[in-house]
Amino acid sequence: MSKEEIDKEEIIIRNYRTSDYEATLEILRELDQTFHIGLKEDQWKQSSGLRQFKPNLKRITLIAELKSTGEVVGMGMIEALKNPLGQYIGYLNNWATKQEYIGMQVGKILAKRAIKLLRSWGCETVRIIVAWGFPEKLLKVFEQTGFKPIQIVLENKFENEQ
Amino acid sequence: MGELKKSNRDICEGLTDIYLMYFDEARGHVPLFIYPEEKFSDLVHNKTFMRPIKYHPIWFLTVDEQEALDHIDLEFKGYTFFGKKFFAKSKRKKKRAGLDDETPETIIIIISLPNEVEIFGDDLIRLLTKRIIDHFGDKLYELIEYENVKDEVIKTPRIKEIIVEGEKIKKRLENLISTTCGQYFSSVIKETDTNSIKQQKALSYLALKGVDVSHLASGEKDSTFSNIKLFDPSTRNKEALKLNYPFNISEIGIIGDSHELEIIVQNTTDEEIRDVIVKITHVKEFFEKEIMSQLVDEWFPQEELVFLSPITPQVNEYLFFIIDNETEKRLLSQKIDINILTK
Numbered sequence: 001m002s003k004e005e006i007d008k009e010e011i012i013i014r015n016y017r018t019s020d021y022e023a024t025l026e027i028l029r030e031l032d033q034t035f036h037i038g039l040k041e042d043q044w045k046q047s048s049g050l051r052q053f054k055p056n057l058k059r060i061t062l063i064a065e066l067k068s069t070g071e072v073v074g075m076g077m078i079e080a081l082k083n084p085l086g087q088y089i090g091y092l093n094n095w096a097t098k099q100e101y102i103g104m105q106v107g108k109i110l111a112k113r114a115i116k117l118l119r120s121w122g123c124e125t126v127r128i129i130v131a132w133g134f135p136e137k138l139l140k141v142f143e144q145t146g147f148k149p150i151q152i153v154l155e156n157k158f159e160n161e162q
Numbered sequence: 163m164g165e166l167k168k169s170n171r172d173i174c175e176g177l178t179d180i181y182l183m184y185f186d187e188a189r190g191h192v193p194l195f196i197y198p199e200e201k202f203s204d205l206v207h208n209k210t211f212m213r214p215i216k217y218h219p220i221w222f223l224t225v226d227e228q229e230a231l232d233h234i235d236l237e238f239k240g241y242t243f244f245g246k247k248f249f250a251k252s253k254r255k256k257k258r259a260g261l262d263d264e265t266p267e268t269i270i271i272i273i274s275l276p277n278e279v280e281i282f283g284d285d286l287i288r289l290l291t292k293r294i295i296d297h298f299g300d301k302l303y304e305l306i307e308y309e310n311v312k313d314e315v316i317k318t319p320r321i322k323e324i325i326v327e328g329e330k331i332k333k334r335l336e337n338l339i340s341t342t343c344g345q346y347f348s349s350v351i352k353e354t355d356t357n358s359i360k361q362q363k364a365l366s367y368l369a370l371k372g373v374d375v376s377h378l379a380s381g382e383k384d385s386t387f388s389n390i391k392l393f394d395p396s397t398r399n400k401e402a403l404k405l406n407y408p409f410n411i412s413e414i415g416i417i418g419d420s421h422e423l424e425i426i427v428q429n430t431t432d433e434e435i436r437d438v439i440v441k442i443t444h445v446k447e448f449f450e451k452e453i454m455s456q457l458v459d460e461w462f463p464q465e466e467l468v469f470l471s472p473i474t475p476q477v478n479e480y481l482f483f484i485i486d487n488e489t490e491k492r493l494l495s496q497k498i499d500i501n502i503l504t505k
Contacts, residue, residue: 052469
Protein backbone atom coordinates (compact mmCIF):
# COMPACT_ATOMS: atom_id res chain seq x y z
CA MET A 1 0.00 0.00 0.00
CA SER A 2 1.63 3.22 -1.07
CA LYS A 3 0.88 6.37 0.80
CA GLU A 4 1.07 9.93 -0.35
CA GLU A 5 4.22 11.68 0.78
CA ILE A 6 3.88 14.70 3.01
CA ASP A 7 5.64 17.78 1.74
CA LYS A 8 8.27 19.18 4.10
CA GLU A 9 6.44 22.51 4.00
CA GLU A 10 3.48 20.84 5.65
CA ILE A 11 5.49 19.72 8.62
CA ILE A 12 6.83 21.85 11.43
CA ILE A 13 9.90 20.46 13.16
CA ARG A 14 10.24 21.88 16.61
CA ASN A 15 11.51 21.08 20.06
CA TYR A 16 9.40 19.12 22.55
CA ARG A 17 7.15 21.04 24.93
CA THR A 18 5.57 19.65 28.06
CA SER A 19 2.20 19.89 26.34
CA ASP A 20 3.42 17.19 23.91
CA TYR A 21 3.60 14.66 26.72
CA GLU A 22 0.43 12.73 25.90
CA ALA A 23 1.07 12.67 22.15
CA THR A 24 4.65 11.47 22.55
CA LEU A 25 3.62 8.86 25.10
CA GLU A 26 1.15 7.48 22.61
CA ILE A 27 3.82 7.26 19.90
CA LEU A 28 6.25 5.62 22.29
CA ARG A 29 3.58 3.08 23.28
CA GLU A 30 3.11 2.17 19.63
CA LEU A 31 6.85 1.85 19.19
CA ASP A 32 7.13 -0.31 22.27
CA GLN A 33 4.36 -2.61 21.12
CA THR A 34 6.16 -3.24 17.83
CA PHE A 35 9.82 -3.24 18.83
CA HIS A 36 9.83 -3.64 22.64
CA ILE A 37 12.01 -0.63 23.31
CA GLY A 38 11.57 -1.15 27.05
CA LEU A 39 9.25 1.78 27.66
CA LYS A 40 8.38 2.31 31.31
CA GLU A 41 5.57 4.79 31.32
CA ASP A 42 6.26 6.10 34.78
CA GLN A 43 9.77 7.02 33.67
CA TRP A 44 8.66 9.04 30.66
CA LYS A 45 7.77 12.20 32.48
CA GLN A 46 6.48 15.50 31.22
CA SER A 47 9.96 16.92 31.45
CA SER A 48 11.73 13.97 29.82
CA GLY A 49 11.59 15.36 26.33
CA LEU A 50 12.78 18.85 27.18
CA ARG A 51 16.19 19.94 26.03
CA GLN A 52 18.68 18.54 28.48
CA PHE A 53 22.14 19.71 29.35
CA LYS A 54 24.56 17.80 31.53
CA PRO A 55 28.32 17.46 31.50
CA ASN A 56 29.35 15.79 28.21
CA LEU A 57 25.78 15.39 27.02
CA LYS A 58 23.21 17.40 25.10
CA ARG A 59 19.80 15.95 24.35
CA ILE A 60 16.71 17.19 22.60
CA THR A 61 13.48 15.56 21.52
CA LEU A 62 12.32 16.78 18.15
CA ILE A 63 8.66 16.86 17.31
CA ALA A 64 7.13 16.68 13.84
CA GLU A 65 3.87 18.56 13.84
CA LEU A 66 1.36 18.72 11.04
CA LYS A 67 1.07 22.40 10.16
CA SER A 68 -2.60 22.24 9.22
CA THR A 69 -3.92 20.53 12.36
CA GLY A 70 -1.17 20.88 14.95
CA GLU A 71 -1.15 17.11 15.37
CA VAL A 72 2.07 15.50 16.58
CA VAL A 73 2.89 12.94 13.90
CA GLY A 74 6.43 11.97 14.73
CA MET A 75 9.20 12.28 17.24
CA GLY A 76 12.86 11.52 17.59
CA MET A 77 15.43 12.02 20.28
CA ILE A 78 18.87 13.23 19.46
CA GLU A 79 21.85 13.16 21.71
CA ALA A 80 25.39 14.44 21.44
CA LEU A 81 27.61 12.40 23.70
CA LYS A 82 31.28 13.04 24.36
CA ASN A 83 33.27 9.82 24.05
CA PRO A 84 36.46 9.07 26.03
CA LEU A 85 38.51 10.43 23.13
CA GLY A 86 36.87 13.82 23.50
CA GLN A 87 34.82 13.59 20.31
CA TYR A 88 31.13 14.31 20.25
CA ILE A 89 29.11 11.50 18.71
CA GLY A 90 25.55 12.22 17.69
CA TYR A 91 22.84 9.61 18.21
CA LEU A 92 19.34 9.36 16.83
CA ASN A 93 17.25 7.39 19.28
CA ASN A 94 13.63 6.31 19.57
CA TRP A 95 12.74 7.56 16.15
CA ALA A 96 9.05 7.02 15.67
CA THR A 97 6.19 8.11 13.48
CA LYS A 98 2.55 7.82 14.35
CA GLN A 99 1.14 4.60 12.89
CA GLU A 100 -1.08 6.24 10.27
CA TYR A 101 1.74 8.47 9.01
CA ILE A 102 4.35 5.75 8.52
CA GLY A 103 5.68 5.73 4.97
CA MET A 104 4.84 9.37 4.37
CA GLN A 105 8.43 10.63 4.75
CA VAL A 106 7.85 12.20 8.17
CA GLY A 107 10.89 10.39 9.59
CA LYS A 108 13.05 11.53 6.69
CA ILE A 109 12.16 15.20 7.19
CA LEU A 110 12.77 14.84 10.91
CA ALA A 111 16.11 13.07 10.40
CA LYS A 112 17.42 15.72 8.00
CA ARG A 113 16.77 18.42 10.56
CA ALA A 114 18.28 16.31 13.32
CA ILE A 115 21.49 15.74 11.41
CA LYS A 116 21.77 19.46 10.72
CA LEU A 117 21.35 20.14 14.42
CA LEU A 118 23.95 17.56 15.42
CA ARG A 119 26.43 19.13 13.02
CA SER A 120 25.83 22.52 14.63
CA TRP A 121 26.55 20.95 18.01
CA GLY A 122 29.99 19.94 16.78
CA CYS A 123 29.37 16.22 16.30
CA GLU A 124 31.84 14.42 14.07
CA THR A 125 29.73 11.33 13.55
CA VAL A 126 26.05 10.48 13.62
CA ARG A 127 24.79 7.08 14.66
CA ILE A 128 21.30 5.68 14.41
CA ILE A 129 20.30 3.05 16.89
CA VAL A 130 17.61 0.78 15.49
CA ALA A 131 15.71 -2.06 17.03
CA TRP A 132 16.85 -5.63 16.38
CA GLY A 133 14.80 -7.16 13.62
CA PHE A 134 13.87 -3.94 11.98
CA PRO A 135 13.10 -4.29 8.23
CA GLU A 136 16.18 -4.92 6.10
CA LYS A 137 14.84 -2.73 3.33
CA LEU A 138 15.09 0.21 5.72
CA LEU A 139 18.77 -0.57 6.21
CA LYS A 140 19.18 -0.14 2.46
CA VAL A 141 17.43 3.24 2.68
CA PHE A 142 19.85 4.33 5.39
CA GLU A 143 22.81 3.08 3.39
CA GLN A 144 21.76 5.26 0.50
CA THR A 145 22.05 8.30 2.76
CA GLY A 146 25.55 7.39 3.92
CA PHE A 147 24.84 5.32 7.04
CA LYS A 148 26.68 2.01 7.34
CA PRO A 149 26.24 -0.63 10.03
CA ILE A 150 29.28 -0.63 12.32
CA GLN A 151 28.22 -2.22 15.58
CA ILE A 152 25.84 -4.74 17.02
CA VAL A 153 24.72 -3.84 20.49
CA LEU A 154 23.86 -6.72 22.82
CA GLU A 155 21.69 -6.15 25.83
CA ASN A 156 20.87 -8.13 28.91
CA LYS A 157 18.13 -6.74 31.12
CA PHE A 158 19.05 -7.23 34.78
CA GLU A 159 15.46 -8.09 35.62
CA ASN A 160 15.86 -11.28 33.51
CA GLU A 161 18.74 -12.56 35.59
CA GLN A 162 18.00 -15.47 37.93
CA MET B 163 13.71 64.78 67.86
CA GLY B 164 16.58 66.83 69.28
CA GLU B 165 18.12 64.75 72.05
CA LEU B 166 17.30 61.47 70.44
CA LYS B 167 18.91 62.41 67.16
CA LYS B 168 21.93 60.25 66.49
CA SER B 169 24.77 60.65 64.06
CA ASN B 170 25.51 58.16 61.32
CA ARG B 171 28.35 56.92 63.45
CA ASP B 172 26.04 56.21 66.39
CA ILE B 173 23.69 54.26 64.16
CA CYS B 174 26.44 52.00 62.91
CA GLU B 175 28.20 51.57 66.23
CA GLY B 176 27.63 48.07 67.49
CA LEU B 177 25.68 47.19 64.37
CA THR B 178 28.48 46.64 61.92
CA ASP B 179 32.26 46.49 61.85
CA ILE B 180 34.09 47.07 58.60
CA TYR B 181 37.54 45.73 57.89
CA LEU B 182 39.68 46.86 55.03
CA MET B 183 42.71 44.67 54.45
CA TYR B 184 45.36 44.37 51.80
CA PHE B 185 47.76 41.73 50.60
CA ASP B 186 51.30 42.66 51.49
CA GLU B 187 53.83 40.79 49.37
CA ALA B 188 56.18 40.44 52.35
CA ARG B 189 53.82 40.13 55.32
CA GLY B 190 50.74 38.49 53.83
CA HIS B 191 47.31 39.72 54.79
CA VAL B 192 47.50 42.95 56.71
CA PRO B 193 44.68 45.01 58.25
CA LEU B 194 44.59 48.47 56.77
CA PHE B 195 41.63 50.07 58.40
CA ILE B 196 38.92 48.99 60.77
CA TYR B 197 35.73 50.91 61.33
CA PRO B 198 34.97 52.08 64.02
CA GLU B 199 38.58 53.18 64.10
CA GLU B 200 39.08 52.90 67.87
CA LYS B 201 38.89 49.14 67.41
CA PHE B 202 41.83 49.20 65.09
CA SER B 203 44.46 50.00 67.68
CA ASP B 204 42.79 47.98 70.45
CA LEU B 205 41.85 44.82 68.65
CA VAL B 206 44.00 44.44 65.59
CA HIS B 207 46.49 42.31 67.51
CA ASN B 208 43.83 40.39 69.41
CA LYS B 209 43.98 36.91 67.91
CA THR B 210 40.54 35.83 69.13
CA PHE B 211 38.87 38.94 67.77
CA MET B 212 40.67 38.71 64.46
CA ARG B 213 40.18 34.95 64.03
CA PRO B 214 37.15 35.11 61.67
CA ILE B 215 38.90 37.81 59.67
CA LYS B 216 42.14 35.88 59.33
CA TYR B 217 40.41 32.65 58.41
CA HIS B 218 37.72 34.09 56.19
CA PRO B 219 37.36 32.02 52.98
CA ILE B 220 37.71 35.16 50.86
CA TRP B 221 41.47 34.88 51.31
CA PHE B 222 41.56 31.60 49.43
CA LEU B 223 39.82 32.82 46.33
CA THR B 224 41.29 34.90 43.57
CA VAL B 225 39.56 38.09 42.50
CA ASP B 226 38.36 36.32 39.33
CA GLU B 227 37.02 33.30 41.21
CA GLN B 228 35.03 35.30 43.72
CA GLU B 229 33.51 37.46 41.00
CA ALA B 230 31.04 34.68 40.24
CA LEU B 231 29.49 35.44 43.62
CA ASP B 232 28.56 38.82 45.01
CA HIS B 233 30.47 38.12 48.16
CA ILE B 234 31.78 35.28 50.27
CA ASP B 235 30.27 34.80 53.70
CA LEU B 236 31.43 33.26 56.93
CA GLU B 237 29.26 32.75 60.00
CA PHE B 238 31.02 32.91 63.34
CA LYS B 239 29.66 33.29 66.85
CA GLY B 240 26.41 35.04 66.01
CA TYR B 241 27.88 37.24 63.31
CA THR B 242 28.05 36.93 59.56
CA PHE B 243 31.21 38.18 57.90
CA PHE B 244 30.70 39.22 54.29
CA GLY B 245 33.88 39.41 52.24
CA LYS B 246 34.75 40.86 48.88
CA LYS B 247 38.08 41.14 47.09
CA PHE B 248 39.09 43.70 44.48
CA PHE B 249 42.11 45.23 42.82
CA ALA B 250 43.09 48.85 43.34
CA LYS B 251 45.50 51.05 41.45
CA SER B 252 49.05 51.21 42.80
CA LYS B 253 52.25 53.17 42.40
CA ARG B 254 53.83 51.64 45.48
CA LYS B 255 57.26 50.11 45.32
CA LYS B 256 56.78 46.39 45.98
CA LYS B 257 58.99 44.22 48.12
CA ARG B 258 58.96 41.15 45.94
CA ALA B 259 60.86 40.47 42.73
CA GLY B 260 58.67 40.29 39.67
CA LEU B 261 56.18 42.85 40.94
CA ASP B 262 56.46 46.36 39.68
CA ASP B 263 55.12 49.61 41.08
CA GLU B 264 52.01 49.38 38.92
CA THR B 265 51.08 45.85 40.05
CA PRO B 266 47.61 46.44 41.50
CA GLU B 267 46.95 46.17 45.20
CA THR B 268 44.73 43.32 46.32
CA ILE B 269 42.19 44.76 48.73
CA ILE B 270 39.74 42.84 50.84
CA ILE B 271 36.71 44.32 52.47
CA ILE B 272 34.92 42.38 55.17
CA ILE B 273 31.83 43.62 56.95
CA SER B 274 30.38 41.91 59.97
CA LEU B 275 26.73 42.04 60.90
CA PRO B 276 24.83 40.31 63.68
CA ASN B 277 23.02 37.29 62.29
CA GLU B 278 19.69 38.97 63.07
CA VAL B 279 20.32 41.54 60.36
CA GLU B 280 22.56 39.58 58.05
CA ILE B 281 20.05 40.13 55.25
CA PHE B 282 21.50 43.63 54.91
CA GLY B 283 24.99 42.35 54.21
CA ASP B 284 24.40 41.73 50.55
CA ASP B 285 23.42 45.31 49.72
CA LEU B 286 25.72 46.95 52.20
CA ILE B 287 28.93 45.30 51.03
CA ARG B 288 28.06 46.00 47.41
CA LEU B 289 27.39 49.65 48.17
CA LEU B 290 30.46 50.11 50.35
CA THR B 291 32.77 48.40 47.88
CA LYS B 292 31.49 50.56 45.05
CA ARG B 293 31.90 53.76 47.03
CA ILE B 294 35.37 52.85 48.26
CA ILE B 295 36.48 52.00 44.72
CA ASP B 296 34.89 55.18 43.34
CA HIS B 297 36.36 57.51 45.95
CA PHE B 298 39.54 55.78 47.03
CA GLY B 299 40.38 53.33 44.25
CA ASP B 300 43.49 55.32 43.33
CA LYS B 301 44.35 56.36 46.91
CA LEU B 302 44.44 53.09 48.78
CA TYR B 303 48.06 52.43 47.90
CA GLU B 304 48.94 55.68 49.70
CA LEU B 305 47.17 54.35 52.78
CA ILE B 306 49.20 51.17 52.46
CA GLU B 307 52.39 53.22 52.26
CA TYR B 308 51.26 55.05 55.36
CA GLU B 309 50.68 51.78 57.22
CA ASN B 310 54.13 50.60 56.18
CA VAL B 311 56.04 53.65 57.37
CA LYS B 312 54.07 55.13 60.25
CA ASP B 313 56.05 53.23 62.88
CA GLU B 314 59.47 54.01 61.42
CA VAL B 315 61.79 55.35 64.10
CA ILE B 316 63.52 57.79 61.84
CA LYS B 317 61.00 59.88 60.00
CA THR B 318 62.41 61.45 56.89
CA PRO B 319 60.58 64.40 55.30
CA ARG B 320 59.18 61.97 52.68
CA ILE B 321 57.88 59.66 55.41
CA LYS B 322 56.33 62.62 57.19
CA GLU B 323 54.56 63.58 53.97
CA ILE B 324 53.27 60.04 53.57
CA ILE B 325 52.01 60.05 57.16
CA VAL B 326 50.20 63.37 56.76
CA GLU B 327 48.58 62.22 53.53
CA GLY B 328 47.72 58.82 55.06
CA GLU B 329 46.03 60.42 58.06
CA LYS B 330 43.92 62.55 55.73
CA ILE B 331 42.88 59.55 53.65
CA LYS B 332 42.01 57.62 56.80
CA LYS B 333 39.82 60.44 58.05
CA ARG B 334 38.03 60.73 54.73
CA LEU B 335 37.63 56.97 54.51
CA GLU B 336 36.12 56.90 57.96
CA ASN B 337 33.68 59.65 56.99
CA LEU B 338 32.74 57.82 53.81
CA ILE B 339 32.10 54.55 55.62
CA SER B 340 30.21 56.27 58.40
CA THR B 341 28.03 58.22 55.95
CA THR B 342 27.42 55.23 53.71
CA CYS B 343 26.40 52.98 56.60
CA GLY B 344 24.23 55.68 58.14
CA GLN B 345 22.52 56.40 54.83
CA TYR B 346 22.12 52.74 54.10
CA PHE B 347 20.46 51.84 57.39
CA SER B 348 18.34 54.95 57.24
CA SER B 349 17.21 54.11 53.69
CA VAL B 350 16.24 50.65 54.83
CA ILE B 351 14.00 52.20 57.43
CA LYS B 352 12.57 54.72 54.97
CA GLU B 353 11.69 52.23 52.28
CA THR B 354 8.20 52.87 51.00
CA ASP B 355 7.28 49.22 51.22
CA THR B 356 6.64 49.14 54.91
CA ASN B 357 5.60 45.53 54.77
CA SER B 358 8.96 44.25 53.65
CA ILE B 359 10.40 41.62 55.91
CA LYS B 360 13.73 43.35 55.61
CA GLN B 361 12.40 46.54 57.12
CA GLN B 362 10.47 44.76 59.83
CA LYS B 363 13.56 42.87 60.82
CA ALA B 364 15.60 46.04 60.85
CA LEU B 365 13.09 47.86 62.97
CA SER B 366 12.86 45.04 65.46
CA TYR B 367 16.59 44.80 65.76
CA LEU B 368 17.20 48.52 65.98
CA ALA B 369 14.45 48.88 68.53
CA LEU B 370 15.97 46.02 70.51
CA LYS B 371 19.29 47.79 70.42
CA GLY B 372 17.58 50.86 71.88
CA VAL B 373 17.98 52.96 68.76
CA ASP B 374 15.22 55.47 68.22
CA VAL B 375 14.79 55.80 64.50
CA SER B 376 12.44 58.77 64.46
CA HIS B 377 15.32 61.03 63.42
CA LEU B 378 15.58 59.13 60.18
CA ALA B 379 12.19 60.25 59.03
CA SER B 380 12.73 63.97 58.78
CA GLY B 381 11.44 65.95 55.80
CA GLU B 382 8.08 65.91 54.13
CA LYS B 383 6.94 62.57 55.43
CA ASP B 384 6.25 62.43 59.11
CA SER B 385 6.61 58.70 59.29
CA THR B 386 8.20 58.15 62.67
CA PHE B 387 9.16 54.81 64.05
CA SER B 388 5.79 54.26 65.63
CA ASN B 389 4.00 55.13 62.39
CA ILE B 390 5.44 52.23 60.50
CA LYS B 391 2.94 49.45 60.23
CA LEU B 392 3.79 46.07 61.55
CA PHE B 393 4.11 43.24 59.13
CA ASP B 394 0.84 41.60 58.24
CA PRO B 395 1.19 38.66 55.89
CA SER B 396 -2.48 38.77 54.96
CA THR B 397 -2.07 42.16 53.30
CA ARG B 398 1.09 41.24 51.49
CA ASN B 399 1.05 42.40 47.92
CA LYS B 400 2.16 39.38 45.98
CA GLU B 401 2.53 41.29 42.73
CA ALA B 402 4.97 43.68 44.30
CA LEU B 403 7.13 40.79 45.39
CA LYS B 404 7.31 39.29 41.94
CA LEU B 405 10.83 39.55 40.58
CA ASN B 406 11.27 40.65 37.08
CA TYR B 407 13.75 38.05 35.90
CA PRO B 408 13.68 36.51 32.43
CA PHE B 409 14.10 33.04 33.91
CA ASN B 410 12.15 31.04 36.39
CA ILE B 411 13.19 27.82 38.04
CA SER B 412 10.12 25.65 37.64
CA GLU B 413 11.41 22.52 39.32
CA ILE B 414 14.39 21.28 41.26
CA GLY B 415 14.67 17.61 42.12
CA ILE B 416 16.88 14.62 42.54
CA ILE B 417 16.52 11.91 39.94
CA GLY B 418 15.74 8.57 41.53
CA ASP B 419 18.87 6.68 42.44
CA SER B 420 21.03 8.29 39.82
CA HIS B 421 22.41 10.88 42.21
CA GLU B 422 21.76 13.64 39.76
CA LEU B 423 20.31 17.02 40.41
CA GLU B 424 17.65 18.01 37.91
CA ILE B 425 16.89 21.70 37.48
CA ILE B 426 14.18 22.80 35.08
CA VAL B 427 14.32 26.44 34.09
CA GLN B 428 11.94 28.36 31.89
CA ASN B 429 12.57 31.39 29.72
CA THR B 430 9.56 33.36 30.91
CA THR B 431 9.79 35.99 28.19
CA ASP B 432 8.24 35.95 24.76
CA GLU B 433 11.60 36.49 23.17
CA GLU B 434 14.41 34.18 22.26
CA ILE B 435 17.37 34.63 24.58
CA ARG B 436 20.76 34.00 23.03
CA ASP B 437 24.17 33.21 24.38
CA VAL B 438 23.78 32.51 28.06
CA ILE B 439 25.99 30.37 30.24
CA VAL B 440 24.46 28.08 32.80
CA LYS B 441 26.76 27.19 35.65
CA ILE B 442 26.39 24.84 38.57
CA THR B 443 28.99 25.05 41.29
CA HIS B 444 29.41 23.94 44.86
CA VAL B 445 31.49 25.19 47.72
CA LYS B 446 33.42 22.61 49.68
CA GLU B 447 35.72 23.63 52.47
CA PHE B 448 35.71 27.24 51.29
CA PHE B 449 36.64 26.37 47.70
CA GLU B 450 34.18 26.82 44.93
CA LYS B 451 34.19 24.09 42.33
CA GLU B 452 32.46 24.28 39.01
CA ILE B 453 30.68 21.08 38.13
CA MET B 454 28.88 22.25 35.05
CA SER B 455 29.24 25.14 32.64
CA GLN B 456 27.05 25.01 29.60
CA LEU B 457 26.59 27.53 26.84
CA VAL B 458 23.01 27.79 25.66
CA ASP B 459 23.25 29.57 22.34
CA GLU B 460 19.52 29.93 21.87
CA TRP B 461 16.76 29.65 24.41
CA PHE B 462 13.35 29.83 22.82
CA PRO B 463 10.47 31.92 24.20
CA GLN B 464 8.76 30.18 27.13
CA GLU B 465 10.96 27.12 26.59
CA GLU B 466 11.86 24.99 29.57
CA LEU B 467 15.32 23.44 29.67
CA VAL B 468 16.57 20.67 31.89
CA PHE B 469 20.00 20.89 33.49
CA LEU B 470 21.42 17.77 35.07
CA SER B 471 24.39 17.76 37.32
CA PRO B 472 26.02 14.99 39.33
CA ILE B 473 25.64 15.22 43.10
CA THR B 474 28.96 15.20 44.87
CA PRO B 475 29.11 13.07 48.03
CA GLN B 476 29.14 15.09 51.27
CA VAL B 477 28.16 18.26 49.41
CA ASN B 478 24.67 19.50 50.08
CA GLU B 479 24.73 23.04 48.79
CA TYR B 480 24.95 23.95 45.15
CA LEU B 481 24.81 27.27 43.36
CA PHE B 482 23.02 27.67 40.08
CA PHE B 483 23.73 30.65 37.83
CA ILE B 484 22.58 31.91 34.48
CA ILE B 485 25.02 34.46 33.11
CA ASP B 486 24.89 36.59 29.99
CA ASN B 487 27.94 35.46 28.02
CA GLU B 488 28.55 38.86 26.51
CA THR B 489 27.99 41.25 29.40
CA GLU B 490 28.76 38.69 32.13
CA LYS B 491 25.69 39.99 33.92
CA ARG B 492 24.09 37.45 36.19
CA LEU B 493 20.51 36.84 35.09
CA LEU B 494 19.62 34.31 37.74
CA SER B 495 21.31 32.85 40.78
CA GLN B 496 19.88 30.30 43.12
CA LYS B 497 21.28 28.42 46.08
CA ILE B 498 20.12 24.80 46.17
CA ASP B 499 20.19 22.79 49.36
CA ILE B 500 19.66 19.14 48.52
CA ASN B 501 18.71 18.39 52.12
CA ILE B 502 15.44 20.16 51.64
CA LEU B 503 14.59 18.59 48.30
CA THR B 504 12.15 15.74 48.30
CA LYS B 505 13.69 12.66 46.84
